[in-house]
Amino acid sequence: MGEQGGDPLKERLQVLGEALRQQVRQLLQESGDQVLDQIRVRQVLGGMRGVRALVCVTSSLDPETGVRYRGIPVAEVSARLPRPSAEDEAYVEGLFWLLLTGSIPTEEEVNWLRRTLSERSHVPYQVYEVLDRLPAETHPMAAFSMGILAMRRESVMREALQKGVSKDKLWEYAYEDALNLLAKIPYIAAHIYRRFYRDGKYIDPDPSLDWGANFAHMLGNDDPAFYNLMRLYLILHADHGGGNVSVHAARLVGSAWSDPYLAYSAGMNGLAGPLHGLANQQVVQFILEMQKALGSMLPTREQIAEYVRDMLKKGRVIPGFGHAVLRKTDPRFLAQKAFAEKHCPDDEFVQVVWRLYEIVPPILQATGKVKNPWPNVDLHSGALLRHYGIVEYTFYTVFFGVARALGILAQLVWDRLLGLPIERPVAVPLQDLFTLLAEEAQPSEESRQVV
Numbered sequence: 533m534g535e536q537g538g539d540p541l542k543e544r545l546q547v548l549g550e551a552l553r554q555q556v557r558q559l560l561q562e563s564g565d566q567v568l569d570q571i572r573v574r575q576v577l578g579g580m581r582g583v584r585a586l587v588c589v590t591s592s593l594d595p596e597t598g599v600r601y602r603g604i605p606v607a608e609v610s611a612r613l614p615r616p617s618a619e620d621e622a623y624v625e626g627l628f629w630l631l632l633t634g635s636i637p638t639e640e641e642v643n644w645l646r647r648t649l650s651e652r653s654h655v656p657y658q659v660y661e662v663l664d665r666l667p668a669e670t671h672p673m674a675a676f677s678m679g680i681l682a683m684r685r686e687s688v689m690r691e692a693l694q695k696g697v698s699k700d701k702l703w704e705y706a707y708e709d710a711l712n713l714l715a716k717i718p719y720i721a722a723h724i725y726r727r728f729y730r731d732g733k734y735i736d737p738d739p740s741l742d743w744g745a746n747f748a749h750m751l752g753n754d755d756p757a758f759y760n761l762m763r764l765y766l767i768l769h770a771d772h773g774g775g776n777v778s779v780h781a782a783r784l785v786g787s788a789w790s791d792p793y794l795a796y797s798a799g800m801n802g803l804a805g806p807l808h809g810l811a812n813q814q815v816v817q818f819i820l821e822m823q824k825a826l827g828s829m830l831p832t833r834e835q836i837a838e839y840v841r842d843m844l845k846k847g848r849v850i851p852g853f854g855h856a857v858l859r860k861t862d863p864r865f866l867a868q869k870a871f872a873e874k875h876c877p878d879d880e881f882v883q884v885v886w887r888l889y890e891i892v893p894p895i896l897q898a899t900g901k902v903k904n905p906w907p908n909v910d911l912h913s914g915a916l917l918r919h920y921g922i923v924e925y926t927f928y929t930v931f932f933g934v935a936r937a938l939g940i941l942a943q944l945v946w947d948r949l950l951g952l953p954i955e956r957p958v959a960v961p962l963q964d965l966f967t968l969l970a971e972e973a974q975p976s977e978e979s980r981q982v983v
């Protein structure tokens with residue numbers, strides 16, 4: 533465990549955490565019975581859409597303007613954080629500092645974080661052994677989740693709980709686990725990539741590089757533009773409020789004081805779902821199938837429109853479009869589009885994505901049921917990765933998972949800092965719901981007499 537005096541981030545969190553915890557206690561005392569929301573039957577049966585039943589310290593999601601990290605719109609955050617040069621994307625370490633503390637870090641603070649992550653990055657060889665023994669057809673997200681779990685014996689929170697630890701101190705162990713995990717996650721991801729797609733030819737890390745660039749380096753591409761893509765990608769995908777499947781799954785598991793290894797791995801299992809993070813792999817698969825079916829690498833607008841309508845008729849979901857909360861084009865899609873316009877506007881695959889952006893929304897709108905016909909973050913990411921030689925789309929959700937570690941781990945630390953309790957909503961027995969609503973629909977004896 534890092535020494536208290538030698539860790540400026542932990543010291544800052546200690547102060548911030550005490551202050552916010554006090555405020556939360558006071559809020560509970562003074563306003564604990566105030567009504568915030570009333571829940572409708574539609575929400576009970578509809579995945580709890582729109583129910584405000586959780587809090588989140590690190591980020592928020594607005595249906596019109598998208599995600600904000602500590603109040604800063606996602607598309608602006610990179611420009612506000614320390615970076616290698618004015619032309620480069622920001623250091624990802626800076627975003628983690630921002631998510632945790634709410635302040636833009638200094639260059640010195642970012643350097644400190646990079647150093648501490650580098651010092652914590654050793655992955656025990658047994659973890660690599662677990663990954664190396666998996667059958668070749670294992671999906672990379674399953675391997676990723678197993679890799680995280682295989683590291684769990686390193687958890688200092690697990691050890692502290694075993695020995696007995698004061699509840700108030702728990703966050704410190706969660707914090708140490710969060711930093712240790714964050715340091716090692718790119719190594720696990722890069723190992724999976726090289727093991728499954730590059731004949732097990734691994735690349736040594738370069739400790740002189742920042743967290744995002746070193747990940748790009750270990751994957752096997754040292755193009756400075758790819759370093760920047762990785763920094764941008766990791767920042768854009770880092771956090772998305774507290775209610776999305778991956779973050780919520782992790783926080784739910786964490787609320788039982790399961791350590792960050794267990795909780796983050798649970799989040800990754802949620803991210804691996806086609807309606808969530810797997811959509812980035814499915815977008816590329818969808819485009820490849822379309823190119824094949826239409827016999828063209830860059831089908832015409834009319835061809836694409838007909839193909840999409842046909843898919844919808846077959847009951848297929850068009851990946852990369854729609855959102856449970858957003859009601860506008862995802863700013864994270866637009867940020868990636870801007871990157872592509874600068875670095876690879878002539879790439880045919882990128883152009884197919886841009887055509888889909890033009891053609892699909894009115895078609896989805898015409899169905900009359902899709903609440904948000906606009907593109908989400910997943911529509912663009914695969915085309916950019918392909919441009920830089922990462923063509924193995926079954927790996928794409930792992931990129932998302934590496935990025936999401938930033939938000940999940942920061943939120944897990946705050947959950948323990950605030951001392952939030954175990955989550956335990958009530959599930960209404962379905963039959964009781966039918967009975968209850970049938971009773972309410974019947975006019976009472978008294979009201980019948982009045983009529």
Ligand SMILES: CC(C)(COP(=O)(O)OP(=O)(O)OC[C@H]1O[C@@H](n2cnc3c(N)ncnc32)[C@H](O)[C@@H]1OP(=O)(O)O)[C@@H](O)C(=O)NCCC(=O)NCCS
Nearest residue numbers: 807808811849850851852853854855856901902903904908
């Ligand atoms: C993201 C998503 C899961 C949100 O789900 P949601 O909140 O239930 O969305 P809606 O309320 O708009 O869904 C209403 C209807 O439109 C459909 N719909 C939504 N997005 C659609 C899409 N991209 N293609 C086809 N149909 C879609 C839903 O399946 C649902 O159909 P149903 O009433 O027959 O069950 C959904 O838009 C989707 O499946 N998108 C494609 C997958 C994707 O890109 N996921 C990544 C999200 S970041």
